[in-house]
Amino acid sequence: MSAAPSPDPSLTGERLRPHRIGIDTGGEHVVYLPHGSPACQGEGFGPQSRLQLSLGGHRLMANLAIVQGNGLAPDQIGLSESVWASLRPTADDHVTLAHPPSVESLSNVRAKLYGGTLAEAQLRAIVADIAAQRYSNIEMAAFIAACSGDHLALDEVVALTGAMVDTGTRLRWPSPMVVDKHCVGGLPGNRTTPIVVAIATALGLVMPKTSSRAITSPAGTADTMAVLTPVDLDVGRMRRTVERTGGCLVWGGAINLAPVDDTLIRIERALDIDSPGQLVASILSKKVAAGSTHVVIDMPVGPTAKVREARHARMLERMLHAVAGRFGLGLTVLRTDGLQPVGRGVGPALEAHDVLAVLQNLPAQPRDLRERALALAAVVLDTAGRAESGSSLAMARECLDSGRAWRQFQAICEAQGGLRSPGVAPHRYPVVATREGRVEAIDNRRLAQAAKLAGAPASPLAGLAIDVRVGDMVACGQPLFTLHAQSPGELAYALEYVARHPSIVSLGATSEEIGT
Template sequence: MTPRPSQPRGAASLVARRAGIDTYQAPVVYMRADCPVCRAEGFQSQARVELSLGDRTLIATVHHVLADWLRHGEAGLSEAAWRMLHPAEGESLSVRHPPVLDSQRHIRAKVYGVPLAYPQLLAIMRDVAGNRLSDLHLASFVTACAGDRMSAAETVALTRAMIDVGERLRWPSHPVVDKHCVGGLPGNRTTPLVVAIATACGATMPKTSSRAITSPAGTADAMETLAPVDLALPAMRRVVEREGGCVVWGGAVQLSPADDVLIRVERPLELDGTAQMVASVLSKKASAGSERVLIDIPVGPTAKVRSRAAADALTAALVEVGTAVGLQLRVVQTDGAEPVGRGIGPALEAWDVLAVLQRLPAAPADLRARALLLAGHVLEIAGLAADGQGSAMARDALDSGRAWVKFQAICRAQGGMREPPRALYTADCVARAAGVVTGVDNRRIAMAAKLAGAPAARAAGVTMEVKLGQRVERGQPLFRLHAQSAGELAYAEAYVAGQQDLVTIGPGP
């Protein structure tokens, strides 16, 4: 939404009505197909129209209504459109054709393979952040940039454009550190642990995290089962000033806002191209005021990054773009052969985090080890530990209980700590033969968790009951499905039954 100095000339007028329809972040206006305004102006279904109320203006997508719940002279607004315009019920809106956007021309050029420079990408990102582009245009842009269709120069320009259309934070303490995992590995909820350990040791770590794009849970999804994450910028500042760090949803603080809109389109397309991933990650880090950033790249046959060669190429791209936007990066490549921890899904991953922080006997050893490794690197780039000594400092913070105390303090500062939910329905998926676990398909395990309801159903997902190299007997549980409804559990069970070797069992010794 963008402000306008006055009401547009020659605009038609319709009465605002709250339709009560959730279209997520996409503003939609519902108009009768036989509405005189629609007919006179040629507003077809899926057309884009400009709505104005006082100095508030937005561009919305038209959906035609054939039923009588909407009366002549009314414009039904989706929840997203209603939030953006803030009308009173029955207030008069001005409706007109939207201005022609240069960004649409730039998107068409990219579809045909024309390289885009910073001015063109900035125009696109401004219109993306301002919700002036339809989902069709957004999907076209995301698809045109996927794969290897963006050069290194374009990726740098895209990153800068994404930074420049949002706010950029400044912090009084230096250096400001951050950590990010490129994803593709189920579980692996190390970020809350790293933030707790690093801030307990004195680091400044204002962590903004994303929600799931193609995975069963993002860091923000898991953290939300423990504490509020939808903090506005002033609240985020207060938490960091008080505790040294936070774990909040980046979309709530409007850092790199164009990225949050693009993520909404990437999620159903299940596209997370290299250039957009690099721009997404680094624009968020730069916008949050980070100066030194650790990037974790899990590598494995069914991870997002499947080979060392691909990891090396991604590392080079991250370092090149990071340097161009003023970030100091340290990139580590880690084992991505199997899920990390037991839980896959927001609440299940949160329970793992709590077990590690509380040093419970059943805490996942692999999650603990990975968190200590990454926290050690963060402490080193923060200048709090000498190279090679960070892991020992991190271990002391965790084993002494200081990290657990700090995590509770961060949760209280963000609005209060809470207990993650438990699923109502579970089902075990068992070994069909005795043997040794020789493989785990990360992607299909993640799909089973999503079909069970994650991340929308916070308690849903999968818990892994075995690890690579473990001996199992016939009928022994390999993983457990968790769901909030019987229907979602049955859906996930049907998927698992139709698959072969989500967990591969080989002959034992």
């Protein structure tokens, strides 16, 4: 005798009228029920319960919060902005509420927390459940923690990469060679990608660049480009841009490339965690999904960069090559100087000003950003076989000096929806040297934290501008860096942090002091 089929939870749960409560939860799905709601009493829901919501053909998971007072009627359910945008209810709709089915893949997360090695099927089950929004933030944080450090073996990284690729769109391009460039991060202001894309595509390469929002930094390439041009393009608009110009600079999240990666990034940002195995899976899943055939990786190495020493760089480089090889990606890793920030600006608009200054060949352009972008563009040209031996750097430099790269960048931005001018924050405060001395070191991590506390990247005009470089002599009272904020409160928050960390810019002894 066969067992009776399990009832569909969406047909057996509570039906409630949706109410847009107007709370932005930062992408997390949250719903609200009034204290004493019949739904809570009848189904046993309580604060932080995980619920399944159904409306028409849409189904999603959300966390429950209980509202005290008379804000909601007993037959209403409040929806956060992310839930409202996902369900899009009309005036006559009802949302069905039910307990979610059990998530079997959580047993795999627990096994990983206790040091187990996961098979491909187990990792795919985890990723599929995250993609289906069956994991809460706490459960995703547990998965990220279980995989942190060096807890992912090579085969696990390969499986995680493939699973993330398969959760979203996978692009195909008619060109047999599609190039890409990525930086592993950890170096404030290192915004070379827009310059590299402009040079490479001006010289005939196909470079459909998809970028992430910031994870643990004050700005990602997508954050900086969003100040200058629309980056939330759908696949059709992205393809038309590439057909017209050979390239684009868009946010990968808008075209559903490895969407689980973006979900995990949101949790990693809160935890300030970006471990090697997850970093490799994050980078390469996006490249595979974007249809890239050849990728250049910029890996800054320095004591306060993300990659702190040569030993870690070698380990990460080996893992990148090994995983890329499994997916047929041609990969070149370029280790670069990670001792200090690149350019002057740290934060979306401030970095956009630097990018424009280099592309326009302005006299005040940051030379370190210019030379770093040229070096990376030369490697991209070499990887694609576009230049004769030894001529790639000269080709890249001529493209930039002649204005071809600037014209190409303008064409890409126009195809994406128009080029805008970055603004300037209304509140600025210089952090000055308290004595004379030579700049011995700049702490990349604490400098980035100061920029984030000033509001970057959520406040696009916020961040800081660096006024000195390592090796500079400074006088007492001379600005070391200038904080930029969009509100007095954010400026005060950043200044309080800077006051507690006076050695963000370290000054050594003067020559007179050494002589005595």
